[in-house]
Amino acid sequence: MQDSNRVLIFDTTLRDGEQSPGISLNTVEKLEIAQQLARLGVDVIEAGFPITSHGDAEAVKAISEQVEGPIIAALARTHSADIETAWEAVRGSERPRIHTFISTSDIHIAHQLQMTREDVLGQARAAVAHARGLCDDVEFSPMDATRADLEFTAEVCAAAIEEGATTINVPDTVGYTTPDEFAAYLARLYQLTPGLDRVTLSVHCHNDLGLAVANSLAGISAGARQIECAINGIGERAGNAALEEVVMLLKTRADACGGLYTACNSEEIAKTSRLVSRLTGYAVQPNKAVVGRNAFAHESGIHQDGVLKERTTYEIMDARSIGLDTNSLVLGKHSGRHALADALSQLGYEVEGSALNQAFKRFKELADRKKVVTAMDLEALVTDEIRHDESGYSVESFSATTSSESKPEATVSIKLPDGSVAEGSSAGDGTVDAVFQAIANAAGIEPKLREFRVDAVTAGEDALGETSVVLDLAGFSGAGQAVSTDVVEAAAKAYVRALSNAVRRSNAPNTTDAGVTP
Numbered sequence: 001m002q003d004s005n006r007v008l009i010f011d012t013t014l015r016d017g018e019q020s021p022g023i024s025l026n027t028v029e030k031l032e033i034a035q036q037l038a039r040l041g042v043d044v045i046e047a048g049f050p051i052t053s054h055g056d057a058e059a060v061k062a063i064s065e066q067v068e069g070p071i072i073a074a075l076a077r078t079h080s081a082d083i084e085t086a087w088e089a090v091r092g093s094e095r096p097r098i099h100t101f102i103s104t105s106d107i108h109i110a111h112q113l114q115m116t117r118e119d120v121l122g123q124a125r126a127a128v129a130h131a132r133g134l135c136d137d138v139e140f141s142p143m144d145a146t147r148a149d150l151e152f153t154a155e156v157c158a159a160a161i162e163e164g165a166t167t168i169n170v171p172d173t174v175g176y177t178t179p180d181e182f183a184a185y186l187a188r189l190y191q192l193t194p195g196l197d198r199v200t201l202s203v204h205c206h207n208d209l210g211l212a213v214a215n216s217l218a219g220i221s222a223g224a225r226q227i228e229c230a231i232n233g234i235g236e237r238a239g240n241a242a243l244e245e246v247v248m249l250l251k252t253r254a255d256a257c258g259g260l261y262t263a264c265n266s267e268e269i270a271k272t273s274r275l276v277s278r279l280t281g282y283a284v285q286p287n288k289a290v291v292g293r294n295a296f297a298h299e300s301g302i303h304q305d306g307v308l309k310e311r312t313t314y315e316i317m318d319a320r321s322i323g324l325d326t327n328s329l330v331l332g333k334h335s336g337r338h339a340l341a342d343a344l345s346q347l348g349y350e351v352e353g354s355a356l357n358q359a360f361k362r363f364k365e366l367a368d369r370k371k372v373v374t375a376m377d378l379e380a381l382v383t384d385e386i387r388h389d390e391s392g393y394s395v396e397s398f399s400a401t402t403s404s405e406s407k408p409e410a411t412v413s414i415k416l417p418d419g420s421v422a423e424g425s426s427a428g429d430g431t432v433d434a435v436f437q438a439i440a441n442a443a444g445i446e447p448k449l450r451e452f453r454v455d456a457v458t459a460g461e462d463a464l465g466e467t468s469v470v471l472d473l474a475g476f477s478g479a480g481q482a483v484s485t486d487v488v489e490a491a492a493k494a495y496v497r498a499l500s501n502a503v504r505r506s507n508a509p510n511t512t513d514a515g516v517t518p
Contacts, residue, residue, distance in 0.1 A: 005259050008226040010044040011037050011243060013276060015075055017234040022470040022479045023280045024501045027059040032386050034063040036275050039348060040268040044071040050089040051082045057089050064093035073097035078127035087134040097137040100127045104153045105144035117152055125159040132164035139167040146177040154192035161195040167202050172215055175208025179218035186222040202226035205241050207233060212241035220260055231276040232284055244269045244290040252317055269322040278383045281468035281481045283455050290322060333367035347375060349382050369485040370462045380457045380464050380483045392500025395492045396421055400431045410434035414442045414496060432491045439495055447471040447502055454487055467491045469498040478502025
């Protein structure tokens with residue numbers, strides 16, 4: 001029997017988070033994030049929305065078969081095909097879950113679903129019954145619940161419970177509610193919904209008004225015992241409740257939260273945040289709570305003086321509690337293969353054989369360019385290797401020239417998906433622009449550059465530069481990231497990875513219009 005004070009953490013980074021504009025993770029990247037989420041200790045991983053594409057179904061299936069520990073959930077609309085596809089994707093898990101949903105708000109029922117309340121009630125009942133016939137663990141969500149008629153939502157939730165739903169999730173789909181309203185809503189929902197006290201009540205709050213974490217806290221104060229959230233708060237529009245904020249709120253202020261707690265290993269938070277940021281290309285804002293680079297920085301002289309004398313004068317959390325490494329020096333240029341393997345193992349990466357040889361080659365190239373190689377450098381290096389895709393485009397070589405009298409020019413040689421090599425040249429407004437256009441010429445494709453960003457992985461003149469590129473191709477977006485001490489080199493690699501993802505998505509479009517989710 002579950003401890004009544006334990007709050008389950010339902011992570012939707014790989015489903016709602018991946019629906020953020022410009023994010024397009026492949027199966028290998030999703031699997032790496034899922035394995036890290038398991039090390040973090042989340043209770044549920046919502047691995048994807050299998051009906052939307054073959055690639056998403058395959059990724060959910062791989063996670064279900066290879067990731068141990070958490071429940072692995074797949075999202076499905078109330079359509080029979082959705083539920084069957086979700087079950088096929090998660091059935092290989094030791095702990096599978098089907099999560100089905102339908103809107104209960106009149107604005108969605110009338111304008112999006114073009115149905116009646118009776119239709120919604122019938123579909124919800126049938127979908128949960130179908131899912132429960134396949135899987136013992138079924139979650140049901142009345143989408144846009146906080147803008148819906150409470151009595152009707154309670155009627156739909158009661159029907160879902162009658163058909164065997166084990167979790168009822170109440171989504172604040174558009175981030176509309178406030179903490180007081182949400183607590184009152186859930187209290188009334190308990191009163192109106194027979195059997196709600198016998199299942200797990202969950203909350204899924206969006207951050208459109210900046211209240212996702214506050215509303216989630218209000219939800220568990222009102223009796224909910226599952227919070228749906230995402231690493232770094234990524235997700236549709238303004239995102240979801242940030243997992244790291246939820247976990248550290250309950251850990252740091254257990255006294256104010258009635259002793260509620262999670263089973264997450266908070267020391268894995270910083271690493272998980274960095275991994276998700278690098279693989280998605282979504283940078284973490286400097287002043288982001290818990291994981292932003294300024295979260296434990298102090299500029300004011302008064303603050304610095306206080307922290308030097310006693311850390312708790314201005315810090316309510318210990319940086320080590322989220323896994324921030326205060327001793328960043330790891331390896332030097334003379335370190336050997338065994339030292340690298342040991343350092344990677346300490347970071348949670350078990351690398352051996354040909355993978356270790358490739359990592360060691362990259363490490364030596366990096367060590368020749370940097371004075372010291374830090375833990376964050378190694379994480380970036382391993383993450384960059386995860387992104388490598390033999391089936392896509394890759395940079396073989398490039399050269400760029402600049403002069404004060406003419407535009408920069410670049411010549412790039414790339415390997416095409418069929419294994420052949422093509423070369424392209426171009427002038428541009430800048431060196432990076434010239435390289436991008438040369439790659440497009442070599443590929444014979446003209447995507448539109450939507451976003452280009454450069455960030456430093458670590459501090460210092462020899463820091464690794466991390467670049468992120470988002471391209472549009474025939475209405476399909478593709479994102480790519482890469483790291484190098486040479487920003488132009490990193491930009492070229494990020495561009496071909498984005499191109500690979502955009503081409504892949506344009507060649508294998510979604511099989512349904514399942515784009516609106518809780």
